[in-house]
Amino acid sequence: xxxxxxxxxxxxxxxxxxxxxxxxxxxxxxxxxxxxxxxxxxxxxxxxxxxxxxxxxxxxxxxxxxxxxxxxxxxxxxxxxxxxxxxxxxxxxxxxxxxxxxxxxxxxxxxxxxxxxxxxxxxxxxxxxxxxxxxxxxxxxxxxxxxxxxxxxxxxxxxxxxxxxxxxxxxxxxxxxxxxxxxxxxxxxxxxxxxxxxxxxxxxxxxxxxxxxxx
Amino acid sequence: xxxxxxxxxxxxxxxxxxxxxxxxxxxxxxxxxxxxxxxxxxxxxxxxxxxxxxxxxxxxxxxxxxxxxxxxxxxxxxxxxxxxxxxxxxxxxxxxxxxxxxxxxxxxxxxxxxxxxxxxxxxxxxxxxxxxxxxxxxxxxxxxxxxxxxxxxxxxxxxxxxxxxxxxxxxxxxxxxxxxxxxxxxxxxxxxxxxxxxxxxxxxxxxxxxxxxxx
Numbered sequence: 001x002x003x004x005x006x007x008x009x010x011x012x013x014x015x016x017x018x019x020x021x022x023x024x025x026x027x028x029x030x031x032x033x034x035x036x037x038x039x040x041x042x043x044x045x046x047x048x049x050x051x052x053x054x055x056x057x058x059x060x061x062x063x064x065x066x067x068x069x070x071x072x073x074x075x076x077x078x079x080x081x082x083x084x085x086x087x088x089x090x091x092x093x094x095x096x097x098x099x100x101x102x103x104x105x106x107x108x109x110x111x112x113x114x115x116x117x118x119x120x121x122x123x124x125x126x127x128x129x130x131x132x133x134x135x136x137x138x139x140x141x142x143x144x145x146x147x148x149x150x151x152x153x154x155x156x157x158x159x160x161x162x163x164x165x166x167x168x169x170x171x172x173x174x175x176x177x178x179x180x181x182x183x184x185x186x187x188x189x190x191x192x193x194x195x196x197x198x199x200x201x202x203x204x205x206x207x208x209x210x211x212x213x214x215x
Numbered sequence: 216x217x218x219x220x221x222x223x224x225x226x227x228x229x230x231x232x233x234x235x236x237x238x239x240x241x242x243x244x245x246x247x248x249x250x251x252x253x254x255x256x257x258x259x260x261x262x263x264x265x266x267x268x269x270x271x272x273x274x275x276x277x278x279x280x281x282x283x284x285x286x287x288x289x290x291x292x293x294x295x296x297x298x299x300x301x302x303x304x305x306x307x308x309x310x311x312x313x314x315x316x317x318x319x320x321x322x323x324x325x326x327x328x329x330x331x332x333x334x335x336x337x338x339x340x341x342x343x344x345x346x347x348x349x350x351x352x353x354x355x356x357x358x359x360x361x362x363x364x365x366x367x368x369x370x371x372x373x374x375x376x377x378x379x380x381x382x383x384x385x386x387x388x389x390x391x392x393x394x395x396x397x398x399x400x401x402x403x404x405x406x407x408x409x410x411x412x413x414x415x416x417x418x419x420x421x422x423x424x425x426x427x428x429x430x
Contacts, residue, residue: 050355050358050359051313051317051355052355062302064305064309065309066308066309066312066313066316067312068308068312069305069306069308069309069312072305072308073305076301086291087277090279090284090287090288091284093281093283093284093287093308094279094280094281094284096312097281097282097283097284097311097312097315098266098281100312100315100316100320101281101315101316101319101320102266102320104316105315105316105317105320123340123344125338125340125341126340126341126344129338129341140265140266140267143265144265
């Protein structure tokens with residue numbers, strides 16, 4: 001049964017799921033969501049997901065949203081990239097939540113405002129505020145990764161797939177890998193995993209497709 | 216074995232845990248963390264939690280952080296307020312993540328900047344931006360609660376305890392319960408649960424304790 005992933009290339013939250021689908025060897029296909037023309041605000045899309053967000057994973061008669069919940073479902077489905085005991089299960093959940101609260105939410109907004117909003121409309125104070133907050137989060141992540149190779153246990157898990165979601169994108173949003181050597185080494189380790197691909201190779205849609213963002 | 220909850224009254228994320236501890240009948244005691252004087256940034260606190268955040272729950276030799284992960288641990292410990300089947304488990308996780316990404320993270324920041332930063336230093340553009348984003352989240356929550364009494368299943372779960380975390384506080388941050396009748400009715404239902412108490416009754420520390428915030 002082929003899973004359908006409603007997504008678009010620029011969505012780091014979708015990338016977390018696409019990457020996990022690849023790494024767990026699932027059969028899946030992307031369904032392009034035209035976010036930049038308002039598709040997630042349509043009544044039809046809200047029927048699929050009342051939260052109005054991508055990613056959405058449809059697998060048989062099951063529909064899931066929120067990347068972290070989808071990742072947990074994929075662990076259950078495949079037995080891969082998950083916890084090996086109840087303590088690890090809580091620890092993975094802790095990182096998924098931290099990522100949603102302190103990392104990906106800030107990355108997503110900062111990258112959106114800094115790149116996908118017309119230059120004259122960018123709220124500079126809001127962007128700067130987010131970049132300052134993000135530096136604190138990068139600091140926490142870099143510090144933890146100075147003492148371990150993977151966020152939970154001694155192998156990659158969905159905690160890593162969640163936290164790396166925005167960090168492979170080329171558009172600038174205040175993340176400079178050279179400032180955070182331990183994050184950089186960890187991103188390299190993830191890139192070495194069998195099947196790894198960058199976001200725009202896994203999902204349809206990229207900034208170059210849209211006129212207003214081509215140079 | 217009495218659990219220790221490292222917390223302070225103003226922390227909505229701590230309140231989610233304190234409320235769940237009460238509703239599940241756990242033995243617990245609060246340990247005051249002097250957040251406003253920088254305690255979460257100290258080396259000693261970082262040893263307890265490298266993420267530098269409250270709440271932290273210490274139970275025997277186990278240490279947990281991130282409110283949603285602690286809530287999941289309390290479900291496991293007590294068998295209360297949790298999922299009744301695997302589909303509900305994913306659905307609860309979905310709401311915990313949404314809350315962290317789209318609700319509590321924005322509430323926490325907006326309330327902090329609007330109330331606990333000296334008036335002349337408040338970043339108005341950042342506050343207004345957050346309030347706009349929050350209105351979208353309140354809209355999603357109110358819409359879902361127009362069709363159901365509880366976020367998951369037909370009874371209260373930790374999904375409700377997570378999403379309500381900031382909504383009982385008296386300080387203004389752009390949430391007006393009269394604008395969102397279905398959220399209001401749901402907050403009333405939670406208040407009817409046996410043992411419910413508001414944040415400043417459950418945890419030590421409140422704005423009136425700090426000189427700079429008393430009228």
